[in-house]
Amino acid sequence: MLKKLAIGAAALAMLGAAQVSTAQAEDTIFIPSLTYRTGPFSGGGTPFANGFADYMNMLNARDGGIGGAKIVLEECETAYNAQKGVECYEATKGKGALVYNPLSTGITLQLIPKAPVDEIPVLSMGYGLSAAAVGEKFPWTFTYPTSYWSQMTSILKYIDDNGGLSGKKIGFIYLDLGYGREPIPLLEQLAPQMGFELAMFPVAGKEMQNQSSHWLNVRKENPDWMIMWGWGAMNPTAIKEAAKIRFPLDRFIGNWWSGAHADLNPVGEAGKGYLAANFSGIGTDFPALQDVIKHVIEPGNTQTDPGDVGNVLYNRGLFNAVIVAEAVRAAQAATGKVAVTGADMRVGLETFNLSEERLAELGLAGFTAPIQGSCADHEGQGSIFIQQWNGSDWERVSDLITPMTDVVGPMLQAAADQYVSDKPDWQTQTCG
Amino acid sequence: MGLLFDIFINPFVEMASGLDFLLQVLWEGFVSGTLYALIALGFVLIFKASGVFNFAQGIMVVFAALTLVGLHALGIPAFLALILAVAIMALLAVTVERVVLRHLVNQPDIILFMVTIGLTYFLIGFGELVFGGDPKSMITEELGLPTGSTVFDVFDGIVILQHLDVAAAVISAIMVAGLAVFFNKTRIGRALRAVADDHQAALSVGISLNQIWAIVWFAAGIVALTTGIMWGAKSDVSFALQIVALKALPVLILGGFTSIPGAIVGGLIIGMGEKLFEVYWGGLLGGGVEGWFAYVIALIFLLFRPQGLFGEKIIERV
Numbered sequence: 248m249l250k251k252l253a254i255g256a257a258a259l260a261m262l263g264a265a266q267v268s269t270a271q272a273e274d275t276i277f278i279p280s281l282t283y284r285t286g287p288f289s290g291g292g293t294p295f296a297n298g299f300a301d302y303m304n305m306l307n308a309r310d311g312g313i314g315g316a317k318i319v320l321e322e323c324e325t326a327y328n329a330q331k332g333v334e335c336y337e338a339t340k341g342k343g344a345l346v347y348n349p350l351s352t353g354i355t356l357q358l359i360p361k362a363p364v365d366e367i368p369v370l371s372m373g374y375g376l377s378a379a380a381v382g383e384k385f386p387w388t389f390t391y392p393t394s395y396w397s398q399m400t401s402i403l404k405y406i407d408d409n410g411g412l413s414g415k416k417i418g419f420i421y422l423d424l425g426y427g428r429e430p431i432p433l434l435e436q437l438a439p440q441m442g443f444e445l446a447m448f449p450v451a452g453k454e455m456q457n458q459s460s461h462w463l464n465v466r467k468e469n470p471d472w473m474i475m476w477g478w479g480a481m482n483p484t485a486i487k488e489a490a491k492i493r494f495p496l497d498r499f500i501g502n503w504w505s506g507a508h509a510d511l512n513p514v515g516e517a518g519k520g521y522l523a524a525n526f527s528g529i530g531t532d533f534p535a536l537q538d539v540i541k542h543v544i545e546p547g548n549t550q551t552d553p554g555d556v557g558n559v560l561y562n563r564g565l566f567n568a569v570i571v572a573e574a575v576r577a578a579q580a581a582t583g584k585v586a587v588t589g590a591d592m593r594v595g596l597e598t599f600n601l602s603e604e605r606l607a608e609l610g611l612a613g614f615t616a617p618i619q620g621s622c623a624d625h626e627g628q629g630s631i632f633i634q635q636w637n638g639s640d641w642e643r644v645s646d647l648i649t650p651m652t653d654v655v656g657p658m659l660q661a662a663a664d665q666y667v668s669d670k671p672d673w674q675t676q677t678c679g
Numbered sequence: 680m681g682l683l684f685d686i687f688i689n690p691f692v693e694m695a696s697g698l699d700f701l702l703q704v705l706w707e708g709f710v711s712g713t714l715y716a717l718i719a720l721g722f723v724l725i726f727k728a729s730g731v732f733n734f735a736q737g738i739m740v741v742f743a744a745l746t747l748v749g750l751h752a753l754g755i756p757a758f759l760a761l762i763l764a765v766a767i768m769a770l771l772a773v774t775v776e777r778v779v780l781r782h783l784v785n786q787p788d789i790i791l792f793m794v795t796i797g798l799t800y801f802l803i804g805f806g807e808l809v810f811g812g813d814p815k816s817m818i819t820e821e822l823g824l825p826t827g828s829t830v831f832d833v834f835d836g837i838v839i840l841q842h843l844d845v846a847a848a849v850i851s852a853i854m855v856a857g858l859a860v861f862f863n864k865t866r867i868g869r870a871l872r873a874v875a876d877d878h879q880a881a882l883s884v885g886i887s888l889n890q891i892w893a894i895v896w897f898a899a900g901i902v903a904l905t906t907g908i909m910w911g912a913k914s915d916v917s918f919a920l921q922i923v924a925l926k927a928l929p930v931l932i933l934g935g936f937t938s939i940p941g942a943i944v945g946g947l948i949i950g951m952g953e954k955l956f957e958v959y960w961g962g963l964l965g966g967g968v969e970g971w972f973a974y975v976i977a978l979i980f981l982l983f984r985p986q987g988l989f990g991e992k993i994i995e996r997v
Contacts (some may be wrong), residue, residue, distance in 0.1 A: 293811070487913065513914075
């Protein structure tokens with residue numbers, strides 16, 4: 248009996264070894280996906296993670312991966328907790344991780360110093376540390392397609408184009424965390440320059456669903472416009488409270504994390520008129536989205552509810568995957584390798600070109616503004632557009648709005664200099 | 680001098696010059712206060728019966744609300760879904776008593792407290808498995824709760840009363856009063872107090888500890904469901920809602936962990952006090968002060984009444 252068991256075990260071990268060698272023979276690229284499908288912010292984290300995973304799975308199903316390399320995607324649950332995010336990073340970096348998409352400013356801030364040490368770039372797409380846009384000071388961190396500061400200037404331009412900014416009072420309600428506080432230095436600098444008065448309304452994390460005091464203060468201050476840097480349950484609560492005090496919702500603009508279907512579906516008709524920034528297309532009328540439906544959603548190889556495909560955060564997660572995939576292609580082209588490394592990926596992120604022609608080739612014409620990877624500029628200075636809630640869905644109501652690069656550029660440079668000033672060993676680079 | 684003026688004079692000038700707004704602030708504080716009292720009541724019930732701070736009360740709010748919304752999403756009519764949600768909270772109470780509490784009679788309080796932490800994480804995981812992590816809309820209109828608002832012209836200004844807030848205040852008041860009568864004037868209420876005083880003594884006079892525990896957990900479940908409906912209608916129904924339960928802590932410190940009237944009065948003092956401070960003094964400190972100011976109010980009261988406003992004064996003689 249023991250002899251039979253030993254033979255069986257040996258046979259299994261040989262079979263296992265054969266399978267491992269087969270897997271190793273195939274070129275693969277390993278992309279960790281830090282997700283939060285649980286916890287208080289899972290309402291936003293889940294559709295984003297689904298969009299990211301579905302696009303990668305579509306590339307595997309339709310094209311056999313990227314440039315001949317099969318994508319191995321591994322999700323690690325962070326629950327939007329910075330400590331868990333770092334644990335996920337440490338647990339996956341040794342598997343050949345190409346790039347980290349932390350999906351949290353808190354986690355991003357933790358990973359920025361680790362990236363040059365482990366030579367794995369961080370792509371905090373539209374979030375994280377705005378100063379990381381300065382590529383010479385942050386060779387390993389990217390914020391494509393734009394940064395929080397750039398986004399804020401685009402929002403201010405929208406307000407300026409719709410009634411003027413000078414002499415107005417702008418209210419800023421924000422989640423009182425690193426993420427929410429990120430644009431405050433910019434606002435404080437721009438207020439006197441552009442001639443507007445600033446009123447700030449911080450919302451503590453545990454008060455997200457208890458904002459009546461904050462909106463009483465808004466009523467007292469009586470701002471002309473409100474701008475929101477919210478996330479999760481803070482968003483629908485704020486919009487309901489704004490409607491409650493009869494603040495005109497067409498003068499209330501959320502940033503791109505405060506304008507998802509998950510935010511407005513609980514509000515419904517009461518949120519009609521509310522505005523939000525966005526940089527990724529809405530809906531499924533894009534060939535790339537149709538390919539995702541055909542190759543991933545319809546066969547059932549997904550965690551996505553079919554009704555969520557095309558929603559704001561789903562499409563943003565998908566767009567994140569598009570940038571990663573394009574950077575992988577650029578890295579493969581630059582190095583001649585199929586199975587690229589994290590260091591190669593950094594080169595890819597500085598050289599990819601998501602032009603209008605390339606977007607059309609990818610089946611994403613009109614989905615977003617073109618982005619050109621660059622050594623010096625790690626944010627891409629991307630444009631945003633404004634969308635409006637019609638009571639049941641989002642509608643795009645503006646053209647692309649470019650950021651005030653002349654204003655933001657020097658501030659980003661100063662913030663980047665400040666960041667590295669007390670870090671004598673910080674790795675920088677010189678861009679030609 | 681300017682600072683003293685901003686602290687001691689200016690806020691009162693603001694109040695006097697905007698009486699309509701002051702009324703609005705007090706109304707919002709009153710509504711919040713009744714809801715805080717309701718949340719605190721869930722803690723008080725279980726603390727009275729077992730001497731344990733029920734860490735799971737927050738997640739029970741989420742679980743109850745998600746159950747209601749989830750059942751309705753399956754096509755079950757709202758009122759039937761409500762009845763089924765009540766039944767599920769009863770089932771949860773019996774399960775907690777049978778599976779967990781029954782085996783821990785007369786164990787140290789800290790053991791029972793740790794059990795409620797375990798129960799919290801179990802319900803988070805179980806809830807996410809069953810309902811998913813997406814935020815959901817409360818079925819406000821389907822339950823017949825009023826929406827819309829009425830505007831009153833007073834003191835040369837306006838006061839806006841949301842119908843939902845009025846309903847929340849009325850329902851909370853009825854719930855609190857009903858539970859107060861039930862636990863103070865009925866046989867079960869007396870049994871509850873006996874259990875709270877001493878498990879073994881209560882058992883020796885024929886009180887069924889298991890039955891009492893199941894009843895209070897069920898009552899706490901009903902309170903959680905009501906809180907979930909009201910707060911879910913003001914915001915959304917998501918796992919973030921469990922954080923709202925933290926608002927009960929300063930109320931409990933102020934009102935006492937064992938007093939139903941304490942939960943009511945404490946809730947109102949905290950609700951109105953934090954709103955007044957946030958609106959009229961918060962700007963001096965950069966805003967966003969109500970979260971910690973609630974604890975300041977509670978601590979000020981504790982300086983004079985360490986057992987809380989209505990808590991039982993414990994005198995131990997050697």
